[in-house]
Amino acid sequence: xxMRVFIxxxxxxxxxxxxEVAAAxxxxxxxxxxxxxYGLCWLEPLMEVETSEGRFAYGPMTPDDVSGVLxxxxxxxxxxxxIDDHPFMRSQKRLVFARCGRIDPLSxxxxxAYGGLRGLNVAVKIGADATLEAVITSGLRGRGGxxxxxxxxWRTVKEAKGDIKYIVCNADEGDSGTFADRMIMxxxxxxxxxxxxxxxxxxxxxxxxIYIRSEYPAAVAVMQQAIARARAEKLLGSNxxxxxxxxxxxxxxxxxAYICGEETSxxxxxxxxxxxxxxxxxxxxxxxxxxKPTAVNNVISLVSVPSILADGPETYKSLxxxxxxxxxxxxxxxxxKYAGLYEVPFGMTLGQLVxxxxxxxxxxxxxxxxxxxxxxxxxxxxxxxDTPFDYEAFTAKGGLIGHAGxxxxxxxxxxxxxxxxxxxxxxxESCGKCTPCRIGSxxxxxxxxxxxxxxxxxxxxxxxxxxxxxxKSGSLCALGGFVPFPVMSALQHFPEDFRKRRLAA
Amino acid sequence: xTTFAAWDEKQGAEIIEAHKALQGAxxxxxxxxxxxxxxxxxxxxxxxxxxxxxxxxxxxGVVTFYHDFRRELPGRHVLKLxxxxxxxxxxxxxxxxxxxQALGIDWGGTTADGRVTLEPVxxxxxxxxxxxxxxxxxxxxxxxxxxxxxxxxxARS
Ligand SMILES: Cc1cc2nc3c(=O)[nH]c(=O)nc-3n(C[C@H](O)[C@H](O)[C@H](O)COP(=O)(O)O)c2cc1C
Ligand code: SF4
Ligand code: FES
Numbered sequence: 001x002x003m004r005v006f007i008x009x010x011x012x013x014x015x016x017x018x019x020e021v022a023a024a025x026x027x028x029x030x031x032x033x034x035x036x037x038y039g040l041c042w043l044e045p046l047m048e049v050e051t052s053e054g055r056f057a058y059g060p061m062t063p064d065d066v067s068g069v070l071x072x073x074x075x076x077x078x079x080x081x082x083i084d085d086h087p088f089m090r091s092q093k094r095l096v097f098a099r100c101g102r103i104d105p106l107s108x109x110x111x112x113a114y115g116g117l118r119g120l121n122v123a124v125k126i127g128a129d130a131t132l133e134a135v136i137t138s139g140l141r142g143r144g145g146x147x148x149x150x151x152x153x154w155r156t157v158k159e160a161k162g163d164i165k166y167i168v169c170n171a172d173e174g175d176s177g178t179f180a181d182r183m184i185m186x187x188x189x190x191x192x193x194x195x196x197x198x199x200x201x202x203x204x205x206x207x208x209x210i211y212i213r214s215e216y217p218a219a220v221a222v223m224q225q226a227i228a229r230a231r232a233e234k235l236l237g238s239n240x241x242x243x244x245x246x247x248x249x250x251x252x253x254x255x256x257a258y259i260c261g262e263e264t265s266x267x268x269x270x271x272x273x274x275x276x277x278x279x280x281x282x283x284x285x286x287x288x289x290x291x292k293p294t295a296v297n298n299v300i301s302l303v304s305v306p307s308i309l310a311d312g313p314e315t316y317k318s319l320x321x322x323x324x325x326x327x328x329x330x331x332x333x334x335x336x337k338y339a340g341l342y343e344v345p346f347g348m349t350l351g352q353l354v355x356x357x358x359x360x361x362x363x364x365x366x367x368x369x370x371x372x373x374x375x376x377x378x379x380x381x382x383x384x385x386d387t388p389f390d391y392e393a394f395t396a397k398g399g400l401i402g403h404a405g406x407x408x409x410x411x412x413x414x415x416x417x418x419x420x421x422x423x424x425x426x427x428x429e430s431c432g433k434c435t436p437c438r439i440g441s442x443x444x445x446x447x448x449x450x451x452x453x454x455x456x457x458x459x460x461x462x463x464x465x466x467x468x469x470x471x472k473s474g475s476l477c478a479l480g481g482f483v484p485f486p487v488m489s490a491l492q493h494f495p496e497d498f499r500k501r502r503l504a505a
Numbered sequence: 506x507t508t509f510a511a512w513d514e515k516q517g518a519e520i521i522e523a524h525k526a527l528q529g530a531x532x533x534x535x536x537x538x539x540x541x542x543x544x545x546x547x548x549x550x551x552x553x554x555x556x557x558x559x560x561x562x563x564x565x566g567v568v569t570f571y572h573d574f575r576r577e578l579p580g581r582h583v584l585k586l587x588x589x590x591x592x593x594x595x596x597x598x599x600x601x602x603x604x605x606q607a608l609g610i611d612w613g614g615t616t617a618d619g620r621v622t623l624e625p626v627x628x629x630x631x632x633x634x635x636x637x638x639x640x641x642x643x644x645x646x647x648x649x650x651x652x653x654x655x656x657x658x659x660a661r662s
Contacts, residue, residue, distance in 0.1 A: 012634050015646035041633035176589035179630035214536075214573055215629050217642075255532055255571035258627060272531030272557070274570035290528070332633065334594035339633035362595070371590055407632070409594045421593070425627065 003030050003070075006048040006055065008101065010037035010186050011218045012179065017062065018045035024063035028070065036187015038101030039341025040088055042362075043080065049073070057083045088357070093319065094343050095307040095327050096180075096300055100187035106225055108233055111190040117241075119306025123198045124243040126309075132158060132202040135305060138313035139325035144170055144261075144298030145373070145402045145478075147324075147391045150305075153295055156285035157203040160293035165205035167196050167247075168270065168289060168296045171212040171219070172254055172261035175374025177333040177405030181299035183341060184329075185212070185219035188303075189226035190235075193249070195302030197240065198309065200247040203295055208249030210299075211266055214256055223251050258375075258429040262477050263296040265431060276431045277477045298403070300329060319345035324390040332358045334407035351385030354408055365410035369418070369494065373402025375425050376482035378489035379418065398489060400482070415494035420448040422486040426479060436471045437480025443467060444487065451498055461491070461498065506581050507641055509543030516541065517549050525556045531567050535574055544575040580615040580622035582660040585639040586648075588625045591632030600636055600653055601625075607657050621660050 007013070007022045022032045025047070040046060043059035047069070058069050058078040069076045083089055083101070094100075103110040111117070123131040136151030157165060169192065173181040185192055196208045212220050227249060230236040238246045252270055254260050260269045264278035267289050288294020304326060308316045317325045324346035330353060332339050337359030354360070354370055361367055369379045378399035380387065387397050394401050409418075423444030430437045444467055450460045468484035475481035491498060510516065520541060524534045531553065538549050545568050554561045568574045586601050608616055608623055615622040631637035634646030640656055 011629075011644055012631050012646060015629075015631050015637065015644035016634050039633075044634065173630060174628060176628045177591045177632045178628075179632055182630040215626060252529070252532065253536055255536070256573035256626075257571050269532065270529050272529035272567070273563075274566050276570075334591035334632060334635060341633075375590065405591075405632070407591045407594055413594065417598075418590070418593075421590070425589075429627075 004050040005030055005032050006035050006050070007032055008037040008044065008046060008187075009034035009105075009218070010044075010183060011216070012041055012183075013037050013044040013046065014218070016044050016060070020063045021045045021047060021061045021066060024066040025070075028067065030070070033104050035103060036100040036105050037183060037341075038083055038089065039097065039183060040083075040086065040338075041340040042338050048083065054082050056081065057086070088338060088340070088342070091357070092343050093327050093345055095316075096184065096191075096303045096329050097188075097341065097343050098307070099191070100184060103188070105187050105189055105222055106229060108190060108229055108235070111188070115310070116190055116306075117194060117235075118310035119308070120194050120198055120241065122309040123201050124241060124245065128158070128201055128204065131198060131309065134309055134313045135202060138308040138316040139320075139323070140301065140304055140308060140316070141324070141391065142298055143300035143304070143328070143403060144263075145400070147401070150297060150301050153285055153297070154199065154203050156283065157205065157293045157295045160286050162293040164207060164290075164292045165203060166289045166292055166294040167199045167203065167205045167208040167249075168263075168266065168294055169196055169208065169210040169299055169302055170261065170263065170266060170296055171210050171216070171299050172266060173213060173216070173299070173403065174258040174261045175403050175405050177371065177374060177407035178331050178403045179333070180329040180331055180341060180404070182216050182219050184299060184303055185216070186222050189222050190230065191303045191306060192223065192299060193226060193230050193235065195305045196249055197236070197245075197247045198305050199295055199297065199302060201245055203293075205293075205295065206246045206248070208247065209252050209270060209289070210249060211252050211254060211260070211270055213254040213260075220251055220253055227251065258425075259431045259477075259479055262479065265477075266296065267294065274431075276433050279476060300403075321345075321347035321388065321390050322392055324392070328389065328401075328404050330389065331405040332408075333405055335361045335363055335410050336406075336408040337362050346388075346390050348389050349385065350380065350387050350389065350406070353389065353406060354385065358406075358408065361408060361410045363410050365412065367408055368411040368413055369409040369415060369490075371407045371409070371418075371486065372405070373400040374405055375422060376400070376478060376485060377402050378485045379415065379493060380489070381493040384493075398485065398492075400485070415490040415497040416448060416452050419487045419490040419498075420445055420452065422483050422490075423448060426483040430479060434474065434476050434480060436474035437476075437483075440467055440471045440480065441483065444471075444483075457499065464491070507543075507583065509578065510541055512542050512546050512548070514548065514552075517552060521552055521556045530557060531559075531564065532571075535568060535571075539574060543578045581620050582641055583622045583624060583639075584656070584660070585624045585626045587627070587629050587631070587635070587637045589628040589632075591628070592636040595635040597636040600648060600650065603650060603653060604657065607654070616661070618661075621657070
């Protein structure tokens with residue numbers, strides 16, 4: 001068997017030198033297949049060498065290691081064995097990320113060979129009603145943040161009257177600490193397309209857009225190529241896969257506005273306007289893109305669907321806990337030793353994820369704070385690490401799961417500074433529609449500056465508390481409405497950081 | 506280093522023409538214009554307004570809403586540093602202070618010699634390889650103070 005080498009073209013791998021490693025391998029005359037990333041990010045750039053005994057992985061690679069690895073093979077010190085035997089992989093349940101890292105992302109043949117299109121074939125066979133029923137039964141909840149049941153949203157779109165209906169895939173992924181959407185778009189783009197087509201079949205929508213943030217140029221390029229290939233192979237278009245169904249889609253690119261991840265702001269942006277949030281009702285399901293019934297869904301929600309159809313909703317809902325069913329691709333980020341993507345059924349505790357799976361901090365210092373759910377998510381102290389990864393359990397502790405990003409901080413973190421940043425971020429990204437968000441966030445920064453300066457701390461803490469209440473109750477969307485979570489959780493769990501009298505800089 | 510074409514009304518008109526039939530064409534047009542010329546000139550705003558049957562104020566409102574769109578040509582090198590939480594946890598604030606001091610500019614500024622523009626970015630999806638940056642379009646993860654310093658020195662020379 002001729003030697004074949006696999007190296008990711010995933011942005012995170014490229015950002016730490018995967019292209020240079022690939023070039024060094026190619027220079028030796030050995031063909032390189034570029035793949036997605038498995039998500040063992042601390043081992044990137046990862047390289048796999050196919051032998052008669054299977055694919056062996058090596059990492060983190062540098063170009064200088066290439067010839068040594070190719071000569072020594074599995075005896076080389078960078079060899080970590082087969083990827084599926086690695087404890088980080090073995091303990092996962094990969095449904096969404098089943099193929100990511102394994103296949104050439106742009107090969108529809110490999111996509112099929114590794115289980116792709118099984119879900120769509122079922123949907124085509126059982127038809128719209130049964131497809132919708134399966135998604136409802138599965139208990140799948142939206143992975144974009146709000147956790148709304150996907151099947152119920154689709155039923156609303158299906159029942160809405162309209163000559164044209166749309167599926168809009170939300171790939172704005174603005175939360176810090178999240179990269180699951182990016183990884184799947186770069187590593188398994190046909191899965192996104194398959195999920196969108198199934199959504200189209202279930203709702204009667206024939207047209208789709210995927211709105212990708214501009215910070216993800218590689219994902220944009222891969223999705224565009226995948227769509228072109230899907231069209232060429234009649235996976236998109238009329239009579240797709242020889243069925244009676246019609247679905248086609250295009251990519252649109254955001255322009256650096258966090259708020260455009262909010263679904264109505266996203267629709268405004270897709271229509272070519274300022275991304276200002278729309279008041280609800282009307283719901284996008286009734287009155288969405290260009291006024292037509294529209295299902296807006298997160299990338300991971302949509303990519304969860306094919307396996308629900310392929311293996312049945314009962315199998316899917318047998319995973320997870322409470323009302324949080326199925327698997328969740330968790331992103332371990334920031335100051336964490338084993339950073340990466342970890343897909344498991346809901347229910348592991350935050351402590352298990354951060355300490356056992358993630359290995360604690362990358363700096364080796366004690367974990368002090370953990371932010372889950374992006375810039376609008378609460379900061380949890382050590383004492384809340386027993387919280388299980390479950391929508392309701394997080395809500396009960398004043399937190400949120402959001403898009404399932406976990407950002408770890410060591411004991412050098414200054415929580416007053418983190419609270420200030422939350423307000424500053426809100427001020428920068430506010431769409432400007434409501435005063436509590438637009439002005440309140442600016443005031444919030446000023447007040448925290450006073451507190452950090454040791455200026456009438458008690459009065460200003462009271463003021464901050466009032467300001468947060470006003471923002472919570474007087475904001476139209478969750479940007480202004482939820483930014484009090486990181487701020488108040490910092491204050492509640494780490495009060496000492498707001499009490500240190502500081503010297504003026 | 507990224508080089509842009511000088512603003513050219515004919516080329517601008519062609520770009521607008523090529524995209525104007527798209528649904529919600531404003532963003533695709535603005536992206537294409539900025540990719541060609543590096544920024545969105547006033548004249549382009551007038552031309553887009555005319556092509557899409559909008560008022561100039563409306564187009565101006567769109568351009569200024571989005572952080573991506575520039576109203577001025579950037580420096581010859583563009584350094585984007587991630588300022589978001591995962592990168593903060595790995596020292597992004599210190600890197601940002603270093604960059605601002607070394608370049609003598611704040612976020613959004615361009616050095617007086619026109620060589621370097623410094624822009625903030627809020628997450629590049631590289632949060633498992635933090636801190637992250639984009640240097641002239643190239644993604645960089647696990648950015649170190651040494652690498653940042655040499656990048657800046659190279660860009661300025
Ligand atoms: C400020 C803000 C930012 C958001 N950003 C995103 C995002 O980047 N991606 C996403 O899928 N949902 C985001 N959402 C949630 C969307 O509004 C919406 O709930 C989601 O796209 C619905 O899809 P789902 O049901 O599949 O989760 C955001 C919401 C708010 C308020
Ligand atoms: S809360 Fe902020 S972002 Fe949301 S609609 Fe109001 S002003 Fe816009
Ligand atoms: S927070 Fe910097 S790349 Fe995500």
